[in-house]
Amino acid sequence: MRQGSTEMKILIVDDFPTMRRIVKTLLRQSGYNNFLEADDGAHGIELLKSNSDVDFIICDWNMPNINGLEMLKTVRSQGSMREIPFLMVAAESEKDQMLDAVKNGVSNFIIKPFTGAALQEKLMKAFSVKRAS
Numbered sequence: 244m245r246q247g248s249t250e251m252k253i254l255i256v257d258d259f260p261t262m263r264r265i266v267k268t269l270l271r272q273s274g275y276n277n278f279l280e281a282d283d284g285a286h287g288i289e290l291l292k293s294n295s296d297v298d299f300i301i302c303d304w305n306m307p308n309i310n311g312l313e314m315l316k317t318v319r320s321q322g323s324m325r326e327i328p329f330l331m332v333a334a335e336s337e338k339d340q341m342l343d344a345v346k347n348g349v350s351n352f353i354i355k356p357f358t359g360a361a362l363q364e365k366l367m368k369a370f371s372v373k374r375a376s
């Protein structure tokens with residue numbers, strides 16, 4: 244089972260290349276090294292359509308074109324992708340809006356800036372919640 248293991252394929256969606264690099268660095272420290280990257284929700288959805296083996300999505304909230312919430316709604320409405328755990332990344336100022344993400348089936352969210360340990364914990368939680376339900 245690749246899900247939840249360090250071998251899982253993680254899609255990182257963020258319009259800010261530096262943030263994608265930070266997330267990758269933190270994940271690598273926890274042993275993950277199988278990544279796909281997209282710079283907005285539209286690109287993220289495109290990658291999900293062409294890669295049916297994505298195990299986890301880490302997605303920024305605030306992005307041009309298709310933002311995190313819109314991407315979440317699309318993912319949760321598509322049969323092939325609807326079960327993929329989806330972690331939303333938000334700024335402190337966007338925290339109040341996370342209820343919208345919860346209503347739309349987000350697995351969890353994390354507020355910037357965060358540590359590798361916090362990110363790892365969110366990843367693990369997404370899979371334990373999924374197993375429990």
Ligand SMILES: [Mg+2]
Binds near residue numbers: 258
């Ligand atoms: Mg952004």
